[in-house]
Amino acid sequence: MTDLTEALSSCDDSLTMQLIRERLSAGVPATEIVAECNIGMTQLGERFDQGEAFIPDLMFAGMIMKKGMEILQPYLESSTEITEKKKTLVIGTVQNDIHDIGKDITAMVFRSHGFHVVDLGVDVKPETFVASIREHQPEFVGMSLLLTTCYQSVMNTVQAIESAGLRNQVKVCVGGAAATALLAEKANCDFYGKTAVETVRWAAQQK
Ligand code: B12
Structure with a gap:
């Protein structure tokens, strides 16, 4: 578990945002950061499954993840692998x-x-x-x-x-x-x- 997966799965809003920004500044690709967040959400889901987390936790983590995506969006959009014709x-x-x-x-x-x-x-x-x-x-x-x-x-x-x-x-x-x-x-x-x-x-x- 990394500090980012841990921050997200424990619903720590400000630490999650800070760690996303730090990774971007360090040049980590946005897609890798998304994958890391995904692991955090899966871990929270497992805790929910085991009765250790509850619906409000899932909702809150969902809101935090969406906020994180807003930070990541411009970096995802600067991708260079553009398809030739718009499909x-x-x-x-x-x-x-x-x-x-x-x-x-x-x-x-x-x-x-x-x-x-x-x-x-x-x-x-x-x-x-x-x-x-x-x-x-x-x-x-x-x-x-x-x-x-x-x-x-x-x-x-x-x-x-x-x-x-x-x-x-x-x-x-x-x-x-x-x-x-x-x-x-x-x-x-x-x-x-x-x-x-x-x-x-x-x-x-x-x-
Ligand atoms: C956050 C969350 C919620 C939030 C959702 C908020 C939101 N705005 O989406 C809320 C609180 C609303 C919620 C509700 C429920 N949830 Co929920 N939830 C989650 C949780 C923790 C994270 C989901 C998530 O956003 N993951 C992060 C994203 C990025 O991952 P992802 O969706 O998999 O997407 C990636 C890929 O899969 C892929 N992808 C996704 N979509 C698509 C589409 C295409 C076309 C392609 C190609 C790729 C692709 O791309 C993404 C990036 O690579 C999961 C746990 C888990 N393991 O996923 C449980 C989970 C999905 N929920 C679960 C349950 C049971 C529920 C509820 C039934 C709970 C309840 N008793 O009410 C309700 C259902 C409501 C409903 N009718 O849909 C279970 C499902 C169990 C099952 N086997 O079906 C899970 C697995 C938790 C668990 N382990 O028990 N949940």
């Missing part, structure tokens, strides 16, 4: 799931790599994804999933895209702490994105 990603957190931090980071990373991003928010119904594909004609659709109880929402979303006859025109990816390669395969997604950065690299390589 579009439609992204949302699936139905019945309201976690948005990882989705927001993924959206931010895609924007920083030159993608146009349409963010549908959280608790997004399958039909909303479909309507957005019709409206924006994206190359990519991304679903964020933090709750294992929402696997069915991922399945339903891909099925709705298929039923609308739109599946062949988009590449679909799924990510978030509850997502797995197996789920991606079962739900007929094209890619499981363990991290936002890994996913944008995959997307940039697609024709």
